[in-house]
Amino acid sequence: xxxxxxxxxxxxxxxxxxxxxxxxxxxxxxxxxxxxxxxxxxxxxxxxxxxxxxxxxxxxxxxxxxxxxxxxxxxxxxxxxxxxxxxxxxxxxxxxxxxxxxxxxxxxxxxxxxxxxxxxxxxxxxxxxxxxxxxxxxxxxxxxxxxxxxxxxxxxxxxxxxxxxxxxxxxxxxxxxxxxxxxxxxxxxxxxxxxxxxxxxxxxxxxxxxxxxxxxxxxxxxxxxxxxxxxxxxxxxxxxxxxxxxxxxxxxxxxxxxxxxxxxxxxxxxxxxxxxxxxxxxxxxxxxxxxxxxxxxxxxxxxxxxxxxxxxxxxxxxxxxxxxxxxxxxxxxxxxxxxxxxxxxxxxxxxxxxxxxxxxxxxxxxxxxxxxxxxxxxxxxxxxxxxxxxxxxxxxxxxxxxxxxxxxxxxxxxxxxxxxxxxxxxxxxxxxxxxxxxxxxxxxxxxxxxxxxxxxxxxxxxxxxxxxxxxxxxxxxxxxxxxxxxxxxxxxxxxxxxxxxxxxxxxxxxxxxxxxxxxxxxxxxxxxxxxxxxxxxxxxxxxxxxxxxxxxxxxxxxxxxxxxxxxxxxxxxxxxxxxxxxxxxxx
Numbered sequence: 001x002x003x004x005x006x007x008x009x010x011x012x013x014x015x016x017x018x019x020x021x022x023x024x025x026x027x028x029x030x031x032x033x034x035x036x037x038x039x040x041x042x043x044x045x046x047x048x049x050x051x052x053x054x055x056x057x058x059x060x061x062x063x064x065x066x067x068x069x070x071x072x073x074x075x076x077x078x079x080x081x082x083x084x085x086x087x088x089x090x091x092x093x094x095x096x097x098x099x100x101x102x103x104x105x106x107x108x109x110x111x112x113x114x115x116x117x118x119x120x121x122x123x124x125x126x127x128x129x130x131x132x133x134x135x136x137x138x139x140x141x142x143x144x145x146x147x148x149x150x151x152x153x154x155x156x157x158x159x160x161x162x163x164x165x166x167x168x169x170x171x172x173x174x175x176x177x178x179x180x181x182x183x184x185x186x187x188x189x190x191x192x193x194x195x196x197x198x199x200x201x202x203x204x205x206x207x208x209x210x211x212x213x214x215x216x217x218x219x220x221x222x223x224x225x226x227x228x229x230x231x232x233x234x235x236x237x238x239x240x241x242x243x244x245x246x247x248x249x250x251x252x253x254x255x256x257x258x259x260x261x262x263x264x265x266x267x268x269x270x271x272x273x274x275x276x277x278x279x280x281x282x283x284x285x286x287x288x289x290x291x292x293x294x295x296x297x298x299x300x301x302x303x304x305x306x307x308x309x310x311x312x313x314x315x316x317x318x319x320x321x322x323x324x325x326x327x328x329x330x331x332x333x334x335x336x337x338x339x340x341x342x343x344x345x346x347x348x349x350x351x352x353x354x355x356x357x358x359x360x361x362x363x364x365x366x367x368x369x370x371x372x373x374x375x376x377x378x379x380x381x382x383x384x385x386x387x388x389x390x391x392x393x394x395x396x397x398x399x400x401x402x403x404x405x406x407x408x409x410x411x412x413x414x415x416x417x418x419x420x421x422x423x424x425x426x427x428x429x430x431x432x433x434x435x436x437x438x439x440x441x442x443x444x445x446x447x448x449x450x451x452x453x454x455x456x457x458x459x460x461x462x463x464x465x466x467x468x469x470x471x472x473x474x475x476x477x478x479x480x481x482x483x484x485x486x487x488x489x490x491x492x493x494x495x496x497x498x499x500x501x502x503x504x505x506x507x508x509x510x511x512x513x514x515x516x517x518x519x520x521x522x523x524x525x526x527x528x529x530x531x532x533x534x535x536x537x538x539x540x541x542x543x544x545x546x547x548x549x550x551x552x553x554x555x556x557x558x559x560x561x562x563x564x565x566x567x568x569x570x571x572x573x574x575x576x577x578x579x580x581x582x583x584x585x586x587x
Contacts, residue, residue, distance in 0.1 A: 009313060016138065016316050019096045026092050030144050033085040038151035040078045041294060042159045045287040047071045049163075053283035085144070093139030097132045104128055104323060113393045114353065115327035122205025127322055130200065131315035138312035145305045149298035156295045160288065164280055166273075167266055167288050171295065174262040178255050178296065185251045186306050192244045193311045197318065199237040206233050244307070259296035263289055329392065329413060337415040340404050340500045341369040342531030344390070349399035351389060360385055361554040362399070367547070372527050374536035374545035376576065381551040383535045384425075387503045390533070391420055403501070421494035425505040425535075427486040429478030434463060435470040437478075438493050445496055453496045457522040459488050484519065491522040502532040548573065 020027045047067055055064035105128060160168035210217060210226055217226055266288050273280035344367040351360040360382050367373045375383045388394050390401060392408055401408050408416055429437050439445040447470060454460035462485065466472040478486045494502060504523065523541060527534070536542045543562050550558040550565065550573045557572045558565055565573035 009317070012313060012317055012320065015320065016096075016135070016313075019099055020092060020139075022099070023092055023095055026088050030085060030088050030092060031147065033081055033088075034144050034148035035151055037078060037081055037085065037148055038155050040074060040081070041152045042155050042291070043074050044071060045290040045294070046159070047074065048290060049281075049283035049287035051283070052286055053281045057282065085148075086140075089144045090136075090140040093136035096139060097136045100135065100319060100323075101128065101132045104132070104319060107323060107325075110329060110331075111325070111327050112329050112395075113388065115325070117353070120205040120209070122208040123201045124322075125208065126201045126204045127319055130204070131197070131318050134315035135312050135319065137308045138316070141305060141308045143309065146302055146309065149302050149305070153295055153298055156291050160291055160295075163284055163287065164270075167270055167280070167284070170265045170269055171262050171288070171292050174258045175295075178258050181251060181254050181258075182302065182306075185247060186310070188247050189244060189307050190310050190314075192240070192247060193307070193314050195240040196237075196244065197311075197314050199233075199240040203233055203237050206230060248307075255296065259292065262296070263292050266292060329395070331413045333408075333410050333412045333416070335406065335410050335412070335415075337403065337411045337419050340419050342500045343367065343369050343402075343404055344501065344531060344533070345402040345405075346386075347400045347402065349389065349401060350397045351385060351394065352397060353394070358397075359554050360389070360396075363551075363554075363556045364399075365549050365556060365559060367531055367533060369531055370529055371546040372532040372534060372544070373547045373549055374534050374542045375549045375551060376536050376542060376573065377551035378576070380553075382554040383551055384505065386533065387422060387424075387505065387535070390501075390503065391417055391422060419499050420501045420503060421497045421499035422503045423487070423490045423494050423505060427478065427483075427490040429474050429481070429486055429489065431473065431476040433468075433471045433473055434466070434489060437474060437489060438470075438496060440493070450492070450496055454492055457491060457495055457525040458518055459492050459522065462488065462518070488518055488522060491519065491526060495522075495526045500530060502527055502530050503534075504532065505535045550576070 047070055051064065051067040051071070054060065055067055108124070108128070157168070157172070160171060206229070210230070217223060267285065270280050270285035270288065274282060274285065346363055346365050348362050348364050349360055350358055350362055352358045363382075363386075365373075375386060377383055385394075389396055390408070392413060403411070403416070403419075435447055435450060438450050450470065451460060454463055463469055463472075472480075474480050474486075474489075478489070481489070494504075504527070520538070520541075523534075524544075534541055534545065536545065536548075542548060545562070548558075548560060548562060548565055549556055552572060558568070560573075565571055566577065568574055
């Protein structure tokens with residue numbers, strides 16, 4: 001990781017350049033064009049000097065037309081070269097950021113859920129979109145432009161000494177001042193842009209979270225408090241940018257004044273020499289005025305382009321920090337789970353989200369093929385964690401989980417998860433059609449198959465009443481549907497996946513009685529003949545389960561059927577049943 005005060009991180013820069021290896025020809029052409037443009041740049045002042053000294057002063061009309069035509073030709077070639085240079089530099093930048101973005105998103109798809117538990121969505125979005133877009137400016141406005149300007153400056157300095165070493169020395173006496181100011185400016189801007197990126201990230205994260213949770217904000221009348229907090233964050237964002245403006249407002253006037261002083265000394269010294277007839281001509285003075293501007297302008301612009309380069313490097317470091325994250329699930333399994341009879345066994349499983357704070361404390365139970373096992377317990381007992389562990393969203397600390405007698409770690413992740421369908425309590429739908437939300441764009445599942453499955457579990461009728469039916473766009477997170485309708489679609493999504501193992505969190509809070517009845521029918525249909533683990537919130541489901549696993553504080557306290565557990569005097573399940581489930585049924 002680069003230090004904030006470090007002017008430039010060459011290690012990071014080399015890593016970024018490695019992404020151009022696929023586009024070597026374009027990279028070399030752009031670099032070549034930068035060299036040629038630096039040479040062509042001094043031809044104009046040279047032709048200007050010759051035109052003044054050999055055509056204008058002696059009044060030679062024929063030579064004047066010739067030299068003007070030659071200057072126009074040079075300008076045309078330089079313009080054409082500059083056009084291809086700018087286009088290909090931007091093309092290269094866009095291809096590089098496309099490749100980085102693809103790599104980043106591919107890696108993010110493999111991250112453990114634990115990573116997302118501790119990472120703000122807004123910040124990750126900023127990295128994947130804004131920061132990567134900023135990286136493209138390294139190639140389009142930073143790197144090659146700086147190389148071109150530096151080469152042009154070197155050629156100009158050499159040409160100045162060739163023409164008049166006295167005038168060249170006058171110009172160069174001002175150069176150290178500008179170089180020193182540029183160096184200070186670069187370091188200050190690196191720190192300033194680091195702060196800018198932090199504030200942009202915080203702003204994006206805050207806005208995204210508040211828009212997503214607007215319902216909570218309004219329900220609890222937190223509008224004024226959130227508005228004040230937003231103003232504070234926005235003020236910090238503004239101050240970060242103002243700091244960069246302040247540095248620019250100091251640097252550029254200093255550079256402008258220094259270049260004007262240099263030109264003034266050139267005119268003064270050169271004029272005295274012209275009057276004295278000591279070898280310096282009007283053409284050389286005019287040429288030096290142009291050359292001085294050409295020398296100092298890139299210096300001023302290099303600072304600006306270096307700002308762009310610095311912003312790109314800051315963005316690149318942030319993106320590479322994520323690319324270097326080792327939070328992805330290690331897929332060391334070699335076996336393909338092609339078919340399964342659905343037997344599941346938890347053997348002395350221990351797990352903790354935070355090291356040293358176990359939430360699953362040595363649980364063991366078996367689910368036989370085709371069985372429906374209901375898991376019940378108070379909030380925080382560890383019921384939902386079992387879902388996460390079976391699907392390998394998290395790695396267990398100790399023990400083992402077996403499917404068909406083989407550890408889930410021995411199966412490849414893709415083949416394991418392809419045989420497990422999950423219906424979560426918090427149903428997530430994408431801003432897309434119902435059909436695409438059901439199939440998740442799987443080409444192996446046709447629309448006819450989805451319709452047939454919907455009819456089987458009793459969902460088709462409600463979908464048909466929607467505008468455009470299966471092609472109805474449910475918008476972001478399915479806001480156009482009720483919670484009951486969203487859960488019905490989740491059941492349909494699980495059903496069409498044709499998985500051998502089903503995991504259901506069949507919560508019915510805030511669901512109307514009609515939707516609850518449909519969900520109950522759907523539950524019975526999709527669990528029939530399949531191994532199912534159900535986090536049960538409904539007494540009807542619990543009664544029909546082949547086995548009930550009762551959990552408390554991360555441990556299994558009882559296992560048995562509904563009747564068996566009710567027969568235990570002062571049993572945990574019996575007390576839970578009388579306090580929780582009977583009350584729900586009565587209401």
